[in-house]
Amino acid sequence: MKTARLLLALPGLAALVWGALLFADYAFPLRPDVFGTAAWIIGAPVVNDALIAPLTAVAGLALSRIVPPAWKTPVIAGTVATAVLVILAFPLLWRPYGTPPEPGLHDGDPALGLALTIATVWLLVILAGVRPRKRPRATGS
């Protein structure tokens, strides 16, 4: 165990030092845009902890109280998958900084693609919800 931990930690520390040197290469001399990049790196965990995780908590609690037990797992899974699909679609839908479409690239219809993908996910949720299942076994107590 000790050897395994050392074999992980030493290359890990070396990679961290190398990454810090490469980042310093980019960051120095300091310019205003470097602070933007640093804010991006630090900001993402803050957004997760202050926004995404509390939303997950509230949505999870609400769904597990509202949705009937047989539907709970499929509905929560469908909601999670929908949220991730929206994240994946975001850079395709929000494009003030995007390149213009080229032939064969970004010239599709991501809104339609997102809608169809989400519809498929919820079709599977419904199938999972209505599928016949065994009665729960008696637990003895």
Added chain:
Amino acid sequence: MLIPKEEHFKAAAHSERVTSRIGLALAVTFTVCFLTGLISHLIQHPPSWFFWPSRPVGLYRVTQGLHVISGIASIPLLLAKLWSVYPKLFGRPLVKSLPHALERLSILVLSGSAFFELSTGLLNVAQNYPWNFYFPQVHYAVAWLAIGSILVHIAVKLPIVRRALTRTPEAGPPSTGLSRRGFLRTTWLTAGVAVVATAGATVPLLRNVSGLSWRTNKGTQGLPVNRTAAAAGVQRADADWRLAVNSRTFSLAELRQLPQTTAELPIACVEGWSQSAVWRGVSLPMLLKAVGSEPGTALRVSSLERSGLYGVSVLPGEHTADDLTLLALELNGEVLDLDHGFPCRIIAPNRPGVLQTKWVTKLEAL
């Protein structure tokens, strides 16, 4: 404001076993993503010791496809992992000791760099750049921070991982949320959905399945165009156009009179799409022999494109000795479209798309 305490989180999602399982999956996807990204970086900025073969022809297509797929899969995995350990954020005291403080700081570096890699990577495949830095440089630097902090994190947590995965799980207190198994299955399923929804950009079988693929089937001559001639500031070459190969020059008609080779080769873009196509043109070993040069000599390839970073590329000897490396004149049975590099372009097996230089005007032995 009501701030929860660590013990308020009772759901099975927060158990050590769940954290460890998702953590291991993330370790796999991040390692794959890091190594495949490193390969791509080394091909584009080869140090003297580095060697990249010209076969199998689709190897780079596979490594680059894995890079994007493992990155996409990591997005739900990272969110699930951070949700699993979220209660620890509310652990008190905030800092117990110096090692504890260092550990918390290392986790900030870990999640910051991991989020940065995934978010910038996702925006980059969408060619969406809401930032002011040069993406390859910073994405590469932060990749080392991410993989380094992951390795250190696993080293720190290894005893917990072992404990969590070897002990039979105790039945936790009943909670209203998902069961442990339900949470894990939801995580794997969501990662699967994310991959299926996007991987059609590079996996032919999913081409018409992935609703969120950033490439479509509307490319010119059946192939996406990453940079049009107009964007590159290139005009259609006229009858006076000549290709210079060392001290010799060739007109387009003369190139067409040389023996032609047909090959099916993929274009695999660093931005995570790939597409196979049938190319026809003069093989590089043939062309080099025609000018009295040896196949296996590295070549500098210059384009009519003057602006931009990719107007000049270096084709290593390994590739100039391969009969499948072509100076292509035709694509999918038609004369090369201007957007695909008319009058001629390089198409070499197992190379990143950005190095398949278009609108070639000069080849020089190095």
